[in-house]
Amino acid sequence: METRVRRTRAGRAPEGQAAGAAGRHPVHAASGRRLGAAAPQQESAPADLRLLPPAAAAWAAAAMALGAPARVTAACVLGLLLVAGVLPALGRRPAAASPAGPRTARRLPVAAAMTLLCAAAAATLAGLHTASLRAEPWPRLEGERAEFEVTLTADPATAGHETTHGPNAPPRVLLRATASRVTGPSAGTQEVHGPVLLVVEAQRPEEWLRLLPSTQLRLRAGVRAPLPGRAAEFAAVLRVREAGSPHVVSGPNAAHRLAGSLRDGLREAASHLPGSARGLLPALVIGDGSGLGPELAEAVTVTGLTHLVVVSGAQLTLVLVVLTGAQSRAGTAERGGLAARFGLPLRATAAVGCALVAAFVLVCRPDPSVLRAAVCAGIAMLALATGRRRSLLPALAAAVLLLVLHDPTLARSFGFLLSVLATGSLLTLAPRWGAALRRRGLPGPPAEALAAAAAAHVVCAPVVTVFSASTSLVAVPCNLLAGAAVGPVVVLGWAALITAPFAMPVAIGFAWLASWPTRWIAAVARGGAALPGAELGWPGGWAGGALLAAVTVAACVLLRRVAHRPWPALCCALLLVCAVLRPLPLPRLLTGWPPPGWRLVVCDVGQGDGLVLTAGGHSALVVDTGPDPALMDRCLRELGVSHIPLLLLSHFHADHVGGLSGALRGRRVDAIESTGVRDPPGQAEFVERVAAEAGVPLVAAIPGERRRIGEELDWEVLWPPAGAAAAGLAANDASVTLLLRTGGLTVLLPGDLEPAAQQRLLATRADLSRVDVLKVPHHGSAAQEPKLFERLAPRLALVSCGEDNGYGHPAPRTLAALEEVGATVLRTDTDGALAVRAGPEGPRATVRDRPG
Incomplete structure (x- = not known):
């Protein structure tokens, strides 16, 4: 259940506040305090689900339209528009004709029409995106070698092991970019605009790996069609063989240079740390996993801690907690943290929060999970600026809708799907499960932590199984053990990142402090992965994911039934222990x-x-x-x-x-x-x-x-x-x-x-x-x-x-x-x-x- 702010008992505001009272939300204007109501009274109210159908419809429409033939997409969009145009007329029928009541009879057709319009908009944008990827000159260029000018859109990454390409293959660097000009045998010289994937075989890959987003390059490459699973993302794959140093046309812009220097500063501060903390700290703070060893990276994956090293909403939440107060107050109309301590007005707090969100996206890069968290945070800051309750579930739905309309390819992104599912589970399942655990005598903080870890794992595990063909049996306990260390790591890590450019010794000190909880997270990952049954093999693909979802639902129902029966509960616990420990x-x-x-x-x-x-x-x-x-x-x-x-x-x-x-x-x-x-x-x-x-x-x-x-x-x-x-x-x-x-x-x-x-x-x-x-x-x-x-x-x-x-x-x-x-x-x-x-x-x- 969500909550709604109710006006507290009116009190006289100080004289200096009279002029500003008109611009404040009534609950704060009536509080009699300069900073507004610190703990507004709240009452239960039904969850606001109005944005969920439009968001889900837009997501589904974009996913289906990506890669679909243009005629099919156009026909579907036309059908959606026709139905959406007819539905509002149903709301004008006489009220007696509807058993649901006059207000519902008027609202449902309009809501359905708005949902269909959102789906039509998403399908249209996805169709236009697909058409742009298939437009000339890309089909004619396939199989040719041509000269391109491209602008990098993400950080470079190294390809996987050489086994895919042969043991003697040179190192390969992968770069996402947008092509702006091409000169080729069949296309001549012309302006283009299309996302491409560069596969660079470089004898000195370190020079390519140092490139920053927004850097413009000129290169000669062979053109290949993207793999079928990536055809909705890229217009082409450009293979650069025997590459020397990159030919830079223009360097990165000022914002990316600043972000790059901050990231380099954190890496430099972390380089003085011992053991696993050296590579794990940048991964936990800014999502830079380039320094993670393969053994630790595999352990993190097996134990379900991947969300910690790719940067997600959890890290952004911790950054904002410092400004606006504890997570428990995320749904209230007031703020705490440094904003309350320094007496920042609501609008100033919201402005600072938005600046932090923008900086977070710039430094941590706009990956799907980061974008989802940033849009949700932006909507929450908007609510804070107006003094309204921060309603988190509608904010999530609005974020999904806006992001899918902005970038239809997110509709098929596993990272985006996992981010939305995890956040949704924390807003819906986790509070109910936490309350149930508290009723059974578990203290509040442990109950909330266990409920959050279990809810996120239950919802996300079937999706992970689709592409990994396995599921973790230790993800929940490992997330519980590691969760308490994440907050100190992120706060101290960001302190090191901010101070590194002008006070490296101070940054090294912050990094050293952060290394202790970082090493604890590494120990949890390695210890969990070392258990014989840490990972359970499972059928992959969507069929395997559906099977795991069905088994998970059945297990949840069974757990609810046996929770009050000691012997069946003990037998279930023993079965789980045997599955994890697997005595020889x-x-x-x-x-x-x-x-x-x-x-x-x-x-x-x-x-x-x-x-x-x-x-x-x-x-x-x-x-x-x-x-x-x-x-x-x-x-x-x-x-x-x-x-x-x-x-x-x-x-x-x-x-x-x-x-x-x-x-x-x-x-x-x-x-x-x-x-x-x-x-x-x-x-x-x-x-x-x-x-x-x-x-x-x-x-x-x-x-x-x-x-x-x-x-x-x-x-x-x-x-x-x-x-x-x-x-x-x-x-x-x-x-x-x-x-x-x-x-x-x-x-x-x-x-x-x-x-x-x-x-x-x-x-x-x-x-x-x-x-x-x-x-x-x-x-x-x-x-x-x-x-x-x-x-x-x-x-x-x-x-x-x-x-x-x-x-x-x-x-x-x-x-x-x-x-x-x-x-x-x-x-x-x-x-x-x-x-x-x-x-x-x-x-x-x-x-x-x-x-x-």
């Missing part, structure tokens, strides 16, 4: 994985390598980590591995090291060993950075070294030879090659050795003979030395590759060569994860959920 016998009992007595597991990590060899108990030797941290972490969780005495990386290609943060998450890792050839340099630096952040020593493998873990696992390093880097060996040919003995089995792990290196290995190791198990080199590619297979004569050959990969792995002739030497071939792309155990007659294989 439980998954094995339910899934049969891993099989008893396993010695080696080839994890199903997609197109890459990730192998685990048991060392007894919960310890294991890990060789390579695949491209995906989540998949590697999941494999190790299922195997019950919590201690890694040695994590060996055969070489630095991303399909072997990209999942390193997943292997480190929540586990004790004693050391990381890798090849001495730092190729490619970018991935070698990535490994060094992740190892340093985790505090794990990184050493180079030594040819001929022998090691042992436990009673039944030992190995020898066969390759690369000493001086491999000086000899110019490439990454694949410098792969660390191991000959292992485990549980009576001999296993050869040759990484991605190519034929030339395979031949040299055979020549230098004449003692290399038959093995029980071979991990086929380079994912079973066609480039193999047949004599290697003949000498090894493996009984079992394991191929680790991704389903439907674009490399043709494994090659048919490689499979044929293995079969010729009598090997049984198993592959992760068709068989899933592979486990090997020692049998009476040699190795015995088990595929996931199917006996081998």
